[in-house]
Amino acid sequence: MSAITWLAAYPPDSSGASQGDDIIRSLKTTFAAGLGTSFYGPGSAASQGASTSSTGQMLPGTFRCRQALSWTAGLPDGYIGAGHRDPNLLVGRASLWHIGATVHLLGHSSALEHATDPGTAPVAYHWSVQSGSSVVAVGAGEPQDTLTASVVYPTAYAGVPFTHASLTGSGSNQYLVALTTRSATGFTSVISRLKAAGVASVTLQWFSEGTVAT
Amino acid sequence: MTLITWEESVPSDSSRAGDSAHIRSIWENVAAWAGTSLQWPGSGGGDSQQSAGWPRAGAPRTFAAPASLASTPAAVGNDYNGRLYFESDTSRLLLWTASGTTFVVGSRRGIHGPSGHAGDVTWVWQEGIRIAHRTDDAAVGTAFPSAYNGVPLVLLSASSSSLIVGVSSVTQGGFTSTISYFGPGAASDCTIFWSSLGTMSFAGQG
Numbered sequence: 001m002s003a004i005t006w007l008a009a010y011p012p013d014s015s016g017a018s019q020g021d022d023i024i025r026s027l028k029t030t031f032a033a034g035l036g037t038s039f040y041g042p043g044s045a046a047s048q049g050a051s052t053s054s055t056g057q058m059l060p061g062t063f064r065c066r067q068a069l070s071w072t073a074g075l076p077d078g079y080i081g082a083g084h085r086d087p088n089l090l091v092g093r094a095s096l097w098h099i100g101a102t103v104h105l106l107g108h109s110s111a112l113e114h115a116t117d118p119g120t121a122p123v124a125y126h127w128s129v130q131s132g133s134s135v136v137a138v139g140a141g142e143p144q145d146t147l148t149a150s151v152v153y154p155t156a157y158a159g160v161p162f163t164h165a166s167l168t169g170s171g172s173n174q175y176l177v178a179l180t181t182r183s184a185t186g187f188t189s190v191i192s193r194l195k196a197a198g199v200a201s202v203t204l205q206w207f208s209e210g211t212v213a214t
Numbered sequence: 215m216t217l218i219t220w221e222e223s224v225p226s227d228s229s230r231a232g233d234s235a236h237i238r239s240i241w242e243n244v245a246a247w248a249g250t251s252l253q254w255p256g257s258g259g260g261d262s263q264q265s266a267g268w269p270r271a272g273a274p275r276t277f278a279a280p281a282s283l284a285s286t287p288a289a290v291g292n293d294y295n296g297r298l299y300f301e302s303d304t305s306r307l308l309l310w311t312a313s314g315t316t317f318v319v320g321s322r323r324g325i326h327g328p329s330g331h332a333g334d335v336t337w338v339w340q341e342g343i344r345i346a347h348r349t350d351d352a353a354v355g356t357a358f359p360s361a362y363n364g365v366p367l368v369l370l371s372a373s374s375s376s377l378i379v380g381v382s383s384v385t386q387g388g389f390t391s392t393i394s395y396f397g398p399g400a401a402s403d404c405t406i407f408w409s410s411l412g413t414m415s416f417a418g419q420g
Contacts, residue, residue, distance in 0.1 A: 017232065020225070021229050024225055024240070025223070025225070031244065041220070041247055052217060055218055055250065056247050056248070056251055057275075060277050060279075061275065063297065064274070064296040065309070082319075094309045102333070103334070104332060104333070105334050107319040109309075109319060111325075113325060127324065127326060129327055131328050133367070164369050166369050166380075168381035168384060169382065170383075172380025172382060173379060174380070175380070194394075195394065207369055
């Protein structure tokens with residue numbers, strides 16, 4: 001990037017006609033140098049790394065986010081803003097926002113990511129977490145009694161996901177839950193009562209993580 | 215895209231004075247040049263004076279190069295603040311800052327939460343370790359480092375093979391677990407490994 005001299009008041013009315021060619025050439029080189037900072041172009045623009053083969057296209061890195069500590073709606077749709085706690089973005093978490101009629105958080109520096117890719121290129125999947133809970137009536141019965149509870153995922157996975165389940169609620173420490181079958185669309189659990197003094201119901205909470213078609 | 219004629223050596227000192235074609239050439243070529251990426255009158259496409267100078271949708275570009283080059287960007291001067299860098303080999307999106315520090319703000323490995331939320335609400339994962347002193351049916355309270363917007367999902371495992379630890383209640387601020395002894399072996403203290411998933415306001419997070 002080079003500094004340019006923009007002579008908006010030049011030439012003065014008193015300039016001679018013979019200076020016209022110099023002024024036009026100066027205008028061209030100055031304009032090309034300035035525009036060439038952000039756009040591909042010929043002449044003095046090309047001397048800054050741009051080329052004529054893609055004249056008019058913007059150079060890589062020309063996209064810049066608006067900056068603010070936080071964002072509120074009120075701009076036309078399509079603005080991308082960077083948010084941060086520190087005006088200099090030296091500490092805290094950086095974040096990316098769409099600012100328009102509504103404000104949406106698009107990504108931030110403390111978001112979770114999976115340790116592996118969701119597929120091979122071209123990637124047609126994304127990692128997805130699903131969770132849920134359901135009340136399971138366990139009722140009265142003898143210790144060692146078991147019952148089966150099945151869960152269907154709201155969205156089917158591309159393969160068999162990782163699934164974890166546990167029980168909550170009063171008396172949940174008196175039961176064991178095991179996952180007996182797992183598939184891309186759901187799982188089946190078996191709940192076993194280990195103490196005689198059972199409760200009417202427990203809540204089965206589950207969590208699954210796998211890839212889903214994008 | 216239009217290739218333009220941009221000859222900086224003309225008009226020359228010997229050109230005819232008052233040849234207005236040189237001036238018209240500048241007007242025409244600037245419109246063709248700038249009109250590729252900016253809304254610009256005279257470049258076609260119905261652009262108007264009202265929108266003159268605005269970048270066309272999708273015209274501004276991020277940096278795009280392998281991750282190994284992310285710490286040495288192309289010549290952008292000292293003004294890095296707010297620029298974006300797409301790592302072409304990892305598909306991560308980086309945000310550049312004034313200090314040159316970069317932050318990952320997007321990734322193809324990102325994990326999508328169970329649902330989307332408007333505004334600054336995001337899914338947050340918290341986890342921890344709690345040492346519980348074993349007493350049959352004892353209630354053990356655990357507070358989340360940051361409170362959730364609503365009641366989160368809580369999952370846990372215990373270190374002891376003779377105890378079962380259940381979650382008896384969950385609130386926005388924490389959960390209570392209850393321990394039962396089943397044997398075999400001697401009863402002992404145990405370690406509870408817990409994790410939780412729920413929504414939180416981004417601005418309210420630590």
